[in-house]
Amino acid sequence: MTENTLAGESIPSRRSQRATKKRGGWYFVRDLAVIVVIAILASFLVKTFLVRSFYIPSGSMENTLIKDDRILVNELVPNLVPIQRGDVVVFRDPGGWLPVTPQKKPGNPIVEGGEWLLSLVGLASPDSNDHLIKRVIGLPGDRVECCNALGQMMVNGVPLDEPYVKLKGHQSVSEINFDVVVPEGSLWVMGDNRYDSLDSRFNQQGPTKGFVPIKNVVGRAFVITWPFDRWGGLGNYPEVFDGVGKK
Template structure:
């Protein structure tokens, strides 16, 4: 687990005697007409199950489960714990999210996605994508809204922390191809792209450093929900 700033089927023998061989009703049974084998006598055709075979099966299934879990963790899904307030109120401290690590193997990173990535300090970090490669992100317009390619973002009441301004820091960045401009939802409490514009990449992060998209908040139970993409970015071109 990471931290992010964040009925088997078998074949049956033919119906008949205990050893699976049909009896001939015309032939009397040997042994004085006794139909049942003596107590403790091993029935023909049914070898005794070796001791410990049940335990071996359990171990095999357990090992298989572990292998599957490791494969899922490595290539598909991973859980992350939220330690900070930077994504409030979308994500609170001690929330747990599931990240789809294949999300961007077959499609691009999109504006509005919540992603976990290798942050500016080298640690796992979680933020929202505001701008993708080729976008012009700016703060702010006359109504103090962030704009992307000249289109103002309607963030208040959507995902922006109540009472927080879109940004108290001005910026004007053209996002390079293959890179992302990322911001927390709690803009007053998020060390995001705005605070790293002097890092040689204008605060942007490489898409190659993105582990995947957070798509499910699963803990605590009373806050289980999908993390869908807000409609805010649908108007951006």
Template sequence: MTTDERTDRTATTNGSWKVIRETVILLVVAIGLAVVVKTFFVQAFYIPSGSMEPGLVVNDRIMVEKPSYWNGGPQRGDVVVFADPGDWLDDDEDAGPTGLVGRGLAKIGLYPSGGHLVKRVIGVAGDKIVCCDKDGRITVNGTPLAEDSFIDPQDDCDGPMAGCAGWSATVPAGRLFVMGDNRDQSADSSFHLCTDDDGPSCDKDDAFVSTDLVVGKVVALVWPLGRAHVLHRPDGFDDVADPAKKD
């Protein structure tokens, strides 16, 4: 082998290692950026059940953003993703991706992960939620909610999973009262309320979601593409009065 041939082979080898090295560096940087984006900005999730129909259906892919809650908590009417407060999910809904690639992508926020729920915020700290007024509407601080534009049509009232009358809840500090838009199929805050039949063993905190468990606000349905759209907070929640201050 001549000197020129040895020089050419060395140059080729060095060039190959340079490409590999640069590719690895780019991959590490890309993964690092993805982790940062997932941790602080946006994250992908999927809809695990029919509790948010008709707007969101099973296996819809949604995008959740986090900066909105950096300087304040969720507002009434927001659709939020939150970690399971404890036994709210069944095994099927709690399952995340099963494949190795899916689990890896879920870790960096590029694939929907399990173990979370999607509900609409009905009440924030201090709010009193009552079901229902004479027209079958849920009230918050005495203000009836106009929900016909986004909940699944109901026969008798807007809260049938927990019944149409006789229940109310006042939201503790640092907690949220959440409900699904498909009231007949949503084991939400109203479902987990303690009743007289539950006895003293029922934990009254089980009906509420800690704000610390909230991942972020759902801002868009991104898949399937034919139904993709940006989510907006319903205007009806703007009319809700602030909770009455205690003396």
């Protein structure tokens, strides 16, 4: 008996090729799925332990940060990297700093699902409105005073020349005077937009007396990622705090 052929090729051989192609297509889909899963897991780990994205919901940090800027936050601060004076930090509300917001109504499940997936990899930040961002002025043990005869703030008796502040035509860096010593485990923080920032000065009647517990700090903002024309790093102006003293 002769073997059945089609165009000079055996039927079993063609079946074998089709099966091989099917297996090859399945392997490609499987490998692609594995790569996607690994990428999502890696991004999730980076977002959880290293870097996190936030957007700026207000103008309290102008002109350093403006509303709707997107930033990346280094989450190694403060657990592995110590906070320094001048750092711009994101922190959870210590209590009473943010207005009580009504419970969010369920939205479009597809949109919310997409936002959730993007938040896993740090490309969305649905909880930005539950956090605040300010500049660290005083570390534990620092005495922070305002203002001297020139309208400057002082840390440990050293006047600060702050190039990052927005004063809206005022001379003094604060419209209210204060004289505080930062307790252990806490920070004194202020917005760069000094006449439009409800910061440590305005929360001294709250449960933490205006101080931010270091345990509430999510991380240090280090770069603006969006919009592209504002891309750039965020410094902590170490020269401003020269001579203040190490803690």
